[in-house]
Amino acid sequence: xxxxxxxxxxxVCICFAVATGxxxxxxxxxxxxxxxxxxxxxxxxxxxxxxxxxxxxxSIFISAYKFYVSNIRLVNAEGKEVEEPESxxxxxxxxxxxxxxxxDVPEGRYISMRFMIGVDSLHNVSxxxxxxxxxxxxxxxxxxxxxxxxxxxxxxxxxxxxxxxFHIGGFAGANNTLRWVTLRFATPITIKxxxxxxxxxxxxxxxxxxxxxxxxxxxxxxVTMEGADAVRIADNYADMFSLNHVE
Amino acid sequence: xxxxxxxxIVKFVMPCFLLALLFIYACPPEIARPEKQWxxxxxDSWSEPVYKFDKNNKLTKAGxxxxxxxxYDRRLSRNGTISCGSCHQQFAAFAHxxxxxxxxxxxxxxxxxxxxxxxxxWQPAFFWDGAVNHLEVQPIxxxxxxxxxxxxxxxxxxxxxxxxxxxxxxKAAYGDxxxxxxxxxxxxxxxMGMMVSCNSKYDKVMRKEIGAEFTQSEANGLVIFRNKCAxxxxxxxxxxxxxxxxxxxxxxxTDSGRAVITKQPGDIYKFRVPSLRNLKYTWPYMHDGRFxxxxxxxxxxxxxKFRSATMDPAMQMRLYLTATERKDLLAFLGTLxxxxxxxxxxxxxxxxxxxxxxxxxxFDKK
Numbered sequence: 001x002x003x004x005x006x007x008x009x010x011x012v013c014i015c016f017a018v019a020t021g022x023x024x025x026x027x028x029x030x031x032x033x034x035x036x037x038x039x040x041x042x043x044x045x046x047x048x049x050x051x052x053x054x055x056x057x058x059s060i061f062i063s064a065y066k067f068y069v070s071n072i073r074l075v076n077a078e079g080k081e082v083e084e085p086e087s088x089x090x091x092x093x094x095x096x097x098x099x100x101x102x103x104d105v106p107e108g109r110y111i112s113m114r115f116m117i118g119v120d121s122l123h124n125v126s127x128x129x130x131x132x133x134x135x136x137x138x139x140x141x142x143x144x145x146x147x148x149x150x151x152x153x154x155x156x157x158x159x160x161x162x163x164x165x166f167h168i169g170g171f172a173g174a175n176n177t178l179r180w181v182t183l184r185f186a187t188p189i190t191i192k193x194x195x196x197x198x199x200x201x202x203x204x205x206x207x208x209x210x211x212x213x214x215x216x217x218x219x220x221x222x223v224t225m226e227g228a229d230a231v232r233i234a235d236n237y238a239d240m241f242s243l244n245h246v247e
Numbered sequence: 248x249x250x251x252x253x254x255x256i257v258k259f260v261m262p263c264f265l266l267a268l269l270f271i272y273a274c275p276p277e278i279a280r281p282e283k284q285w286x287x288x289x290x291d292s293w294s295e296p297v298y299k300f301d302k303n304n305k306l307t308k309a310g311x312x313x314x315x316x317x318x319y320d321r322r323l324s325r326n327g328t329i330s331c332g333s334c335h336q337q338f339a340a341f342a343h344x345x346x347x348x349x350x351x352x353x354x355x356x357x358x359x360x361x362x363x364x365x366x367x368x369w370q371p372a373f374f375w376d377g378a379v380n381h382l383e384v385q386p387i388x389x390x391x392x393x394x395x396x397x398x399x400x401x402x403x404x405x406x407x408x409x410x411x412x413x414x415x416x417x418k419a420a421y422g423d424x425x426x427x428x429x430x431x432x433x434x435x436x437x438x439m440g441m442m443v444s445c446n447s448k449y450d451k452v453m454r455k456e457i458g459a460e461f462t463q464s465e466a467n468g469l470v471i472f473r474n475k476c477a478x479x480x481x482x483x484x485x486x487x488x489x490x491x492x493x494x495x496x497x498x499x500x501t502d503s504g505r506a507v508i509t510k511q512p513g514d515i516y517k518f519r520v521p522s523l524r525n526l527k528y529t530w531p532y533m534h535d536g537r538f539x540x541x542x543x544x545x546x547x548x549x550x551x552k553f554r555s556a557t558m559d560p561a562m563q564m565r566l567y568l569t570a571t572e573r574k575d576l577l578a579f580l581g582t583l584x585x586x587x588x589x590x591x592x593x594x595x596x597x598x599x600x601x602x603x604x605x606x607x608x609x610f611d612k613k
Binding site: 124125126127128129130134135136138140142143144145225226227 | 303378380382387388401404427428432507510
């Protein structure tokens with residue numbers, strides 16, 4: 001009899017423990033505040049007004065720069081990953097509010113972070129999405145379903161002011177432009193409940209045009225569909241991210 | 248002895264466990280349930296649809312009606328002249344009758360024949376080249392196409408959000424008045440997805456309904472159809488949804504069909520195999536609307552093809568039919584017309600009622 005009752009009470013307790021445990025997870029989250037800083041060869045990026053030199057000899061003005069950061073994960077010392085739920089952020093150089101975003105992260109010590117440049121293939125085939133993935137953001141191809149992972153537009157600093165336009169997309173097979181980025185923290189960061197840890201995530205736009213593939217704007221001024229050119233540029237910008245500063 | 252006792256304990260403990268679990272999980276946050284879910288009805292013999300009205304997009308009467316209002320609202324185009332329903336007319340099984348290619352905004356012409364709309368939940372990809380992979384995002388394309396409605400999705404959302412009549416419709420469908428593209432597109436998917444055409448004579452014969460029987464000519468035609476056509480126009484939807492080059496001489500040389508999307512030379516001049524349902528209402532035929540008569544279509548299959556590297560192997564042989572066989576085949580194809588579908592009251596344009604009064608002049612009633 002006693003065993004019966006003990007077991008019964010124990011089972012109820014376990015259930016409550018599980019339930020409160022789930023809740024407890026939410027209360028031990030701290031914040032990681034990400035500030036995106038876009039540069040061109042180290043110089044701050046300014047839309048429209050400033051000319052930037054390319055390794056290929058050209059000089060360009062940039063008028064629009066947008067990209068998705070998605071599926072953000074933090075990795076702790078044991079290699080365990082915590083993933084931000086619904087992790088989709090659209091960074092738009094022209095909209096300063098889009099360059100700062102907060103992520104809820106469970107308390108702990110983390111040694112690196114991983115994320116994707118672009119929108120994972122699942123969300124390219126799942127119909128109407130909302131918020132960062134809302135097609136009203138003009139990062140969506142209506143004529144060949146799929147998200148534009150990253151966009152760079154501008155003009156060459158030449159007498160004709162020739163425009164260039166890179167809309168990089170494609171999520172499947174050989175046309176896949178999704179790129180994972182892994183960044184190690186110089187020193188492990190500690191996330192504490194009730195505290196916000198600040199991080200500066202830097203992108204260098206100059207990387208779009210070089211390593212491993214030189215992009216010559218006289219030959220390739222427009223890449224607005226999936227294919228080999230888009231893949232070449234995605235390979236270039238895959239390493240444009242760096243961590244400037246964590247505190 | 249011990250094991251018996253153990254079983255007794257387990258027997259007692261398990262319900263306790265379940266009861267406790269129930270206590271924890273049976274209290275989800277209150278979800279607004281505006282109304283009971285509608286059902287999508289289709290014949291038992293059909294496969295499960297590709298696009299389902301599940302928790303992702305629950306089918307409701309109010310959602311369907313919101314979708315219908317959007318479908319017929321011409322203000323969704325840049326200058327308020329073209330709605331989805333302008334080129335997708337119910338009496339034409341939601342194709343554009345007598346128009347090889349439709350005239351969109353400012354009377355601009357496209358290069359492809361407006362496809363009819365029915366049984367879309369079974370269709371894995373949309374447009375003649377399979378450009379769009381999901382029913383929900385399909386409407387964005389005609390809205391933004393410069394020769395169709397020529398409006399940005401963002402502007403469409405703004406127009407709808409700024410209209411008081413829509414506030415009522417969104418509230419009825421979603422429990423609150425919030426307007427966004429996702430809600431609009433899911434409502435449109437409900438309206439279009441409900442367009443199930445499955446009440447043709449063929450369907451009734453297949454369901455063995457009382458009084459439904461093929462004539463001798465139609466029955467002969469079915470046999471011919473199954474021998475000569477069914478490899479691409481697969482029953483019961485009368486398409487296998489593949490892309491094929493049926494040997495038409497290219498009319499718009501720049502339109503390479505499926506290759507526009509895949510960039511593969513092997514896909515040049517391939518277009519989606521269309522359904523053969525409702526042919527009576529959906530003329531002209533082919534991706535560029537070049538044939539007004541079914542007889543011309545059969546003439547094409549019976550005649551010399553435009554031979555290119557991508558021509559479908561099935562087109563190598565000419566379709567040989569005697570005059571009687573041809574008559575029988577056409578008789579059978581006639582059994583695929585679904586009169587109930589083109590007259591279904593649910594799909595009629597009621598924007599005059601649903602959008603009335605709030606802005607009497609902003610909506611130009613048809």
